[in-house]
Amino acid sequence: MSHIIAPSILSADFANIQRDVEMINKSEADWFHVDIMDGMFVPNISFGFPVVKAIKKHATKPLDVHLMINDPDRYLQAFKDAGADVLTVHLEACTHLHRTIQAIKALGMKAGVAINPHTSVNLLLDVLGDIDLVCVMSVNPGFGGQKFIENTYHKVGALREMIRTTKSNAMIEIDGGVDLNNYRKLIDTGANVLVAGNTVFSAADPSKAIAELKKI
Ligand code: DX5
Ligand code: ZN
16 A cells, blocks of 8 residues: 555645645545644644534545644544544553543544654554554654654654564554655655645645655
8 A cells, every 4th residue: 555645734724724625635645634732732732623623524535633632531522523533642641541542443533642752662562453553753743844853764663563563553654844855765664654744835836745745
């Protein structure tokens, strides 16, 4: 299977959200990446349920919702109702991660776990068989347009090997600083899903930038 491109709505023009959603619908992108920030787990606040619902209303592709919030168990049902297809929580934000994963799946969504740049992939060993996606943060979460952290390659390689030995079906998603210079190496190292905010939305032609990121 070819890799998945998930443009990050965080970098879209919120005054023209329908236009940007339709651009992604028509492009070669596969998913919408939707970043939720609570101002506590990360030092920024993005948007909440009304905006997710507005995106869902126009989107013809799955919503990959990335929760950068403390104690996400409180809102799993609400994100299901808002239209999330993939729901990713941070390992660092969950006291009972296994329970949270089971709750996401029981609601009929794919379950993802994100890890910050300082978090070892080894901490995922005992949940790899339960999850559909690992989101490897390649920047410190909170903002779009940051510089890619090079240690990510090492983590992706180690994670790919863990997935192979545990026979897990989890996809590896890379989030932060993905661009036209690093995306191929990320795929070659084992990534399946690439999130791209700045690379898509600061391009003169965003759908062309998506098509470039799709090239193998
Ligand atoms: C960062 C978010 C990312 C962000 C990526 O905290 O989780 O999804 O939108 O944006 P770029 O691709 O610009 O680094
Ligand atoms: Zn994200």
